[in-house]
Amino acid sequence: MRIAFGADDENEATRAVLEYLSGLGEVVRVAGDEQWPRIGAEVGQAVAGGGADFGVVMCWTGTGTAIAANKIPGVRAALAWEPWIATGARLWNDANVLALSLKRLAPDVAVEVARAFFETPQPDPDEAENIARISELEPLGAQESWTSRQPVPESAERKADSTGAAPRLR
Numbered sequence: 742m743r744i745a746f747g748a749d750d751e752n753e754a755t756r757a758v759l760e761y762l763s764g765l766g767e768v769v770r771v772a773g774d775e776q777w778p779r780i781g782a783e784v785g786q787a788v789a790g791g792g793a794d795f796g797v798v799m800c801w802t803g804t805g806t807a808i809a810a811n812k813i814p815g816v817r818a819a820l821a822w823e824p825w826i827a828t829g830a831r832l833w834n835d836a837n838v839l840a841l842s843l844k845r846l847a848p849d850v851a852v853e854v855a856r857a858f859f860e861t862p863q864p865d866p867d868e869a870e871n872i873a874r875i876s877e878l879e880p881l882g883a884q885e886s887w888t889s890r891q892p893v894p895e896s897a898e899r900k901a902d903s904t905g906a907a908p909r910l911r
């Protein structure tokens with residue numbers, strides 16, 4: 742597995758995550774010491790361009806790098822702060838970039854969240870249509886309507902079954 746990594750600062754959490762990622766495969770890009778928009782964009786480009794299978798971005802909140810990464814077509818970056826969120830991001834959103842707060846997450850929690858992300862290899866096939874719709878959004882301008890929009894019924898029970906977590910309300 743090839744993983745692109747970038748963080749706009751370095752601390753115990755970033756070091757712990759990098760160490761965990763190094764055990765998973767090759768960390769192909771370590772972006773650092775740059776502003777968060779560039780970190781997000783470069784990690785996103787590595788993933789969208791095929792240079793990496795997945796990306797991990799870290800910044801103070803995790804939000805700035807996530808937003809920047811999501812501007813790159815093909816990127817589905819998800820901010821996660823607990824393992825269940827990371828599992829869901831892979832399972833239901835086929836997230837290919839994980840965003841983490843380097844300020845808020847303790848190193849062991851950051852690694853736990855990353856582990857949940859990387860230990861959920863396949864998205865739920867039932868979500869394939871929704872995930873494909875994300876790509877349809879990429880070329881849309883602010884004024885264009887999304888013609889393929891249709892409601893997708895979801896079952897809280899099915900979500901609960903697939904993660905073992907509590908059912909969620911929609």
Ligand SMILES: O=P(O)(O)OC[C@H]1O[C@@H](O)[C@H](O)[C@@H]1O
Pocket residue numbers: 749777800801802803804805806
């Ligand atoms: O622009 P600076 O102050 O460096 O950073 C602001 C922080 O705001 C957040 O979105 C990012 O996480 C970034 O780390």
